[in-house]
Amino acid sequence: MLGSLVLLWLGFCLLFFLFRLRRPKNFPPGPWPVPILGNLLQLNLVNPINDLKKLSERYGQVYSLYIGSRPAVVLNGLQAMKEALVTRSVDFSGRHQDLMLNHITGSKGVIMADFGPSWREHRRFALMTLRNFGLGKQSMEDRILGETSHVSSCLERSAGQSMDPQHLFHNATSNIICSIIFGSRYEYEDENFQAIITMMEETLKIANGPWAMLYDSMTLLRSLPLPFQKAFQNYHNVREHVLGIVTQHEQTRVARVTRDLTDCYLNEMEKRGASDSSFDKGQMIILLLDLFFAGTDTTSNTLRTALLYLMTHPDVQERCQKEIDEVLGETAEASFEDRHSMPYTQAMIHEAQRVANTVPLSVFHATTKDTQLMGYDIPKGTLIIPNLSSVLNEESQWKFPHDFNPSNFLNDKGEFVKPEAFMPFSVGPRMCLGEGLARMELFLILVTLLHRFQFIWPEDGGVPDYTPVFGITQAPKPYKLGLADRLNTAQWPEQGQAAGERNTTSSDEEGEPVPKKGKTDKQRHIEMLLYREDGEKEDQGADSKDEMNDYLQDRNMIQDR
């Protein structure tokens, strides 16, 4: 008996020794991994954000973890994020090529494509096309305002009552991106559209959940009939649908007329010819799907978070409405230019984005070569997890890191300022290419709706729960949106009935700590350039200058508007 126990113990030790995971030399420190599973058992797979925070308190701003047997480096806080994604941008701008999302998309398009010519060309194409379609010009505003009027009509029908806003906002943001890429919108009741939205939601849910984590960390499980297979099936179905739209475009194209991004891509393919070009139909379908997926959930989750906080912070809502009324007067629709006259509303929208923390761990990066970070050595191909959540809540960077308070974006003169820790879109050459579109959507939709409606926490809404549902894209928990037409006072609740008044945390600015001096976009822009110059001393090569130029051009494109 004792002999078998000893043998078993020896066998276990041998297995442990054979499969043990050893950190490379001078790799960032981290918790001790077990063979095969790595540190998975030390993380809450449903929402690892708190665990990541605790690890950072123990190991510092840069530490490592094993996802299964794969080493990963987690970046926490502004300093680490800037050094990796801005100063050493080229080294940290890859994408790991062996994750579920790579296998689903074949690493084509932009989001999951590795750092290289095809990614660069497709990113530039998408940015240029968004710009040419009037990002910052009238036509993009028209598309957004047009969709907003459909949202208003739907909300109008619920005025005086409450409703679940999830599908409405999902449909609206999805329609805005559809009108840009496919030139058409869908009726909210359209069965095909609903089927696609449902498949998208289901796919994201799987990609966000523990099944994707298991797929990514244990190669042996990948071919088994486990729930992640559904994500592959759904993506295949949505791809078939998009292929149908592209075929229709090919059949109805007219020379020199570009109706949408699909037409632009077909023109570009023709212009480049077949040889030596990264532009082909396979890439096109995935690029279209990238924009569709990335542009829907992110913006709609942020909108829903903003409305949740507005309902429960009636003082903030009232101050925004006062400012909006003063600027718009009788005009029903806002214009993006109006943001310059609405510092408080701008601050509220940015604060909503900060607390929404919509893409908490960004999209995972990978190192493109052997590199260094904060004194540690990081080999080529290491998985990098930029914990954006840690920057958006970093105590040293925000006046009110743990509250919903627009004062986080106001200086002592009440002017709008954007602290450099505001990075919900990430930073560096890989930063969100839809930032301009998203910002325009958030502003136009929220301002138009606040001008028209009063949002009220409904009587039957229970106690507001701000805990988000974690995922690649994080969402607020489902809630009921109460609303009244601002012109129809009969729909308003009794004085003091809005639950927000019962549950609000005050955003009163009096007695605040002395505000940290904010920086203008221009100052931060110059700072980025200066970082770059510092970084260049460490010889990042010509490629890196190219990436930085692209990055700064993108920033210009977004900020000049």
Ligand code: HEM
């Ligand atoms: C509030 C809304 C949004 C947020 C918070 C957001 C956030 C992000 C983040 C954090 C990333 C990862 C950046 C990185 O890897 O460092 C990203 C990437 C991306 N986003 Fe967004 N996004 C939003 C809206 C949009 C929209 C509307 C579009 C579509 C036009 C879009 C298209 C993309 C694409 C294509 C990428 C991949 C960029 C690349 O890999 O080069 N996003 N986004």
